[in-house]
Every structure is written in C-alpha cells, then in structure tokens.
Amino acid sequence: MNLIKLFETQRVLDDRIIKEKGLEGQDLLPMKILALQVELGELANEWRGFKFWSENQKSNTFYPCLDCGGGGHDFIKNCVSCDGTGKGGNPLLEEYVDCLHFILSIGLTIGSTNPRVEFPITGGRSKEFTTVRFNECLRFANLLLDDDYYDLLFQYFMDLGYMLGFTWGQIEQAYYAKNQINHERQATGY
Numbered sequence: 001m002n003l004i005k006l007f008e009t010q011r012v013l014d015d016r017i018i019k020e021k022g023l024e025g026q027d028l029l030p031m032k033i034l035a036l037q038v039e040l041g042e043l044a045n046e047w048r049g050f051k052f053w054s055e056n057q058k059s060n061t062f063y064p065c066l067d068c069g070g071g072g073h074d075f076i077k078n079c080v081s082c083d084g085t086g087k088g089g090n091p092l093l094e095e096y097v098d099c100l101h102f103i104l105s106i107g108l109t110i111g112s113t114n115p116r117v118e119f120p121i122t123g124g125r126s127k128e129f130t131t132v133r134f135n136e137c138l139r140f141a142n143l144l145l146d147d148d149y150y151d152l153l154f155q156y157f158m159d160l161g162y163m164l165g166f167t168w169g170q171i172e173q174a175y176y177a178k179n180q181i182n183h184e185r186q187a188t189g190y
C-alpha cells in the first residue's frame with residue numbers, strides 16, 4: 001500500500017474542503033475524530049459480526065447495480081455500468097474507505113504522515129478478534145485528543161482491513177474511487 005500517495009491525495013481533498021467551506025485556521029481535529037468514530041460505527045454495522053443476538057451476522061458486501069437493477073443485463077446486452085455482474089457496490093468496503101479518509105485526514109491535521117505500520121497478511125479473523133480491533137480503533141481514536149497514538153491507531157485499522165477480508169489493492173482502488181466522488185460532491189455543492 002502506497003501511503004505517501006494516499007496522504008498526498010487526501011491533502012488535496014482536505015485543502016479543497018477547507019477552502020470551499022471557508023474553514024481556514026479552524027481546529028477541525030475534534031470533529032474529524034468524531035467523524036472517524038461515526039464511520040467506524042457504520043463499518044461495524046455493515047460487518048454485523050458483533051450482533052450476537054441476531055441470526056444474520058453476515059457482512060453486507062453487495063448491493064445491486066442501480067442501472068440494471070442487479071440483473072446484469074440491459075435488455076439483451078451486458079449492462080455497461082456493472083459489466084453484466086449485477087453488482088453495484090460493496091457497503092462494507094465503502095465504509096472502510098470512508099474511515100481511511102478520516103484517518104489520513106487526522107494524520108495530516110496532527111502532522112503524522114509517516115506511520116510505521118505492518119500490513120498484515122496472516123492472522124486470526126474470528127469475530128472475537130475483529131470485535132477487539134473495533135474496540136481498539138474507537139479507543140485510540142479518542143485518545144488522539146490528548147496523546148500521539150496515531151501509529152497504533154493506523155496499525156489497528158490496517159489489521160481491521162485484513163480481518164474484514166480486503167486486499168490492500170482492493171482498499172486502494174475503493175479509496176481512490178470514493179476520493180473522486182468526494183471531489184465531485186464539493187464541485188456540485190454537497
């Protein structure tokens with residue numbers, strides 16, 4: 001995962017948001033931390049693995065293509081939007097990269113843009129381990145208000161990406177796709 005390129009891409013978006021919303025000179029760190037915590041909650045909700053009271057603990061990783069309605073075909077030919085797969089997107093991955101946006105943005109705000117992290121390629125992916133990683137991400141996000149726990153937060157968040165079953169390539173691709181949408185939203189007055 002190319003962290004330098006990710007931070008550079010995030011900086012361009014953050015600078016644009018600050019300029020367009022007239023937020024120059026404001027301390028946005030508490031709001032960014034809250035935004036990250038909200039997105040982590042949304043991510044957990046799409047994961048569903050902590051819902052011990054429910055029969056449905058399967059992650060939401062699919063929603064149908066909006067153009068063909070999930071059928072994969074537009075009359076007789078393959079739908080051009082989904083290439084005939086019927087897949088519109090992956091809610092779990094989309095929430096993960098919203099979190100990644102805020103983690104990168106927080107790093108830029110506090111001047112930490114070179115976190116020392118290892119990208120896990122093996123390890124436990126049980127519901128219990130994954131739940132503890134969520135707990136830790138939420139806890140260390142909060143502690144950032146007082147102390148520099150950024151590298152640790154970044155590491156736990158990378159662990160979570162692996163535990164949720166994503167590849168680093170998938171994460172980068174989804175990040176750049178959402179970054180583009182975020183730019184388009186600013187351009188159209190979101």
Ligand SMILES: O=c1ccn([C@H]2C[C@H](O)[C@@H](COP(=O)(O)OP(=O)(O)OP(=O)(O)O)O2)c(=O)[nH]1
Pocket residue numbers: 013014017097098101102105178182
């Ligand atoms: O300084 C910022 C502020 C926001 N974002 C990005 C992060 C995330 O990708 C998106 C905000 O989340 P989302 O797309 O879910 O927007 P929302 O306003 O929370 O969505 P909704 O309208 O569905 O509530 O904006 C940044 O990258 N930098």
